[in-house]
Each structure stands twice: as C-alpha cells, then as structure tokens.
Amino acid sequence: MVSGQQKRILVIEDDEDIRTVVVTRPTRAGYDTSVAVDGKDGLRRFYGDRPDLVVLDIAMPVMDGIEATRLIKEGTGTGRIPVIAITATSKGHSEKDTRNLFDAYLKKPVSKNDLVAEMARFLDHNQDRVTVEQNTSPGSVKARESDQMPAPDLDRAQLAILPELVSRLEAVDSEWRDLCRTLTINDVEAFAGRMKDLGLEYNCQFLVDWAADLAEQAADFNLVSICAGLELFPDIVAQVKGLAGTEPL
Template sequence: MDDNPTNRSLVADIFASTHHKILLAASGAEAVKTAAAERPDVVLMDIRMPEMDGREAMRLIRQQPDLELLPLVAVTASSLSQEEQALRRSFDGYIRKPFSHAELYRELAQFIPHHSTMDSLLGVPKVAKPASVEIAGRWRELLPRLKELEKTVWPGVVQGMVMSDVQSFSNQLAGLARSSSCPPLEVYAQKLIEAAEAFALAALENQLSQFPTLTAQLTSASVSDSDSASPA
C-alpha cells in the first residue's frame, strides 16, 4: 500500500513472474478497504501517506473481524533508529526504502505460505554417467555454454534475485538440457522454477549457489565416460 504510483508499480513488477496475487492501494483508506475485502496473506504498508498514514491504517485493519493477526510490514524511507524501533514494536515486520529484491523476499518469506516440499529441493544430487558415448559427447559440447553462463549470467542472477531473471535463467538451462539430452540439468532447472514459484527463498538461494557444482559434476561425468570408452 503506497501513495506513490512508481513504488506500487515497482513492487508489482517484482512479483510479475511469480504465482502470487498482488493487490495495490493508493492510500491508507484504500488499504483498509482492500484488506477487509480481500483478506491477503500479508500487507506491505507505507508509513507516510496523505490523509491516513500507515499507523492509522494498521490500527483500523486490526479492528476488522478476523484481521487481528494479519501480518503488517512497515515500509519507510526514514533512517531514524528511534522510529525504526517503534515501528518494529507495532508492526510484524519492517523494511526500509530503498530495498533490494532479496531484502523484500526475506522479510515477506516469514509470512507467505510456501510448500513444505521445498526442503527436498536443497542440494544437487550426484550426477550419474551419461547413458552412452553419444550422450557423453553431447554433454561435452554443452559444457562450454554452461561455463559461459556461469561467468556472465549466473553472478547477476544470484546477486539480484529478480524473479524474472531467475525464470529466464531457468528456462535457458531447461532448453539447453533438452537439446543436449541432459536430465540432471533439466531437473536442476525445474527445481529452480519450483522454488521461485513457491517463494521458497532459502531453497532458491541454495539451488542457485549449486550451479557451479552441477557444472563441475557434469564435466567429471562426461570426461569419465569418455575415458572409459576410449580403446586401450
């Protein structure tokens, strides 16, 4: 809930590639009305709004039936430690402008439900050898492209944690996996997509961090297969 249309648009864009439904309000009064009608999982509440500020909107929202425990996250540009402490006491969460995507995700992840199956996404399982010499050759042809992505694209995806970038990276990997008959890479790409869609930040960060490990395992598996297939 923010009176600045640019800020509302920025938040909406952050979640454009996720399955989450975003409700936007331009004032404190509209925030109260929207919360009462839609019963969201969490509210991002700008503190400084005209007519009705975020504190008053919070008070009125919590007077609504069944909204007493609705998580409300205060959003402010103030750097005053005294105000921050007061907001942390009265709101369920706190985030200061300007904030990064990762900072916003971490704050909201405390309140937005996600699938418990995300625990199974952690880590990269050991890569088995390719099914044939032909497949091993296709994996070796794939490796330079993966190493290029590791150097040029992957660092920005990890640092930015922008969901549209994660989705683009995942789709790119999935396409390479299919064209190269590489099931481990396809599984990895699918896990990235599932973690992003489930808003499972810890699993997503973990999976992204494992990309170099996966590339190294694919390298080892394809080389080993090539060596064992070479004539004596």
C-alpha cells in the same frame, strides 16, 4: 541490507483488499508478516515488532505514510530500517521529496514481480543452510552434494558432447552471479527455462530437473527457495564436468 534468520515485514495499509494482496507476496516468499491499518497503528506495531522492512501506503487515515515514515526515520536506532511506499498518489507531496524520504517508491497498481524485487533489494537472502532447509519443502531443492545426484545413463556419443555443455554452462556464470545478487523473478524464470532447454538438448536429466524446480520456485515467489536453488548451480556444472571426463563402461 538487513540480515538474520527469519525476516519480519510490517505492512501498513488501510484498504483491506490491497492489504491482503500486499501481505500475500511476502508471506509466500517465506517472511514473517504483520499488518496495521493506519500510520498510528503502524507505529505502535513497528516499535513493538521492530521489523526488518516496512511496506506502507501514503494515503491513510489517522496518520498518513509520510508522517509515519518521518517518525521512523527520526527514531533512535530505527532510521536505517528500509521503508517501501506503495500508493496511487503522493497527496500533494512532490515525487522528488517522496523518493528522498522513502527507500523505495512503487505506484499502484503494483505488480507482484516489482514488489518482490524491491523487497529483495533490502532483505538478505544468503541465509545459512539451516534456515534454507527449514523454509524449503521436501523435494523442492535437489541435494547439494553432487555425489547425491544420480548419474545419468549416457552412451558414448552423448558423453562426447558433454564438454560442449560444460562450455555453455560456464558461459552463463556472470549471469548466474547477477541473479544471486538481484533475485529478479522474471530473469530467474528466463534463466531456468534456458537451462531446462540445455538439459533436454544434451539429455542431461538432472539439469532438467534442477531447472524445473528453479522455475517452480520463481513462479511461487519463494525467495528463500530461489536462493537455495541458485546456489546449486556450481554443483550442477561440477557434475557435468565430472561426466564429461568419464569414459563409458
């Protein structure tokens, strides 16, 4: 998995309509994306830009994706750069050989969720705090420090049931850790929905707000913001624990 400040993705696709769709997903996810229209043009851009990930079609004019990928994999210092193939046909190549050549292989029509999930496998989303702040719109991620989150106005009965909420939040810790690793969009959306329901059930507004933000980030396929939002979960749990141990005035 590659790491760095801003990830670069090269999209090589001869069909303009498909190219636009494929480019839109990484761009919305916060990546620096460049395009090429065939394998030869793609190699020229590849050696000029040195991207962190290549997404290409197999069936292209001038030079197809098979030959372009072989040259990338055989190149000095470029063999480890992941290549994701997107195609409707392998043009006579066996699927086994195709899968052995490419790091990932998706058949058209490709769902946006599958595309983002495959990118997430090869790109490092544990970016430092500066990068997260630069790529996240104001207000889209709640403040990280728990003392910056406004304490809800809860009565004695509501405070009394917060230990139960703590237990239910702690019960999903392993699921949260898996989401931080996989960043699977559908699973993040489902997790956010359940956390919002918990917040509503226990009248915990900051949990509701955080979950709503996370769901919105997942809907936008913004992997940088999703990563930052998920990182706030331990702070959410910590604040609930703090409230659970607080006596009402």
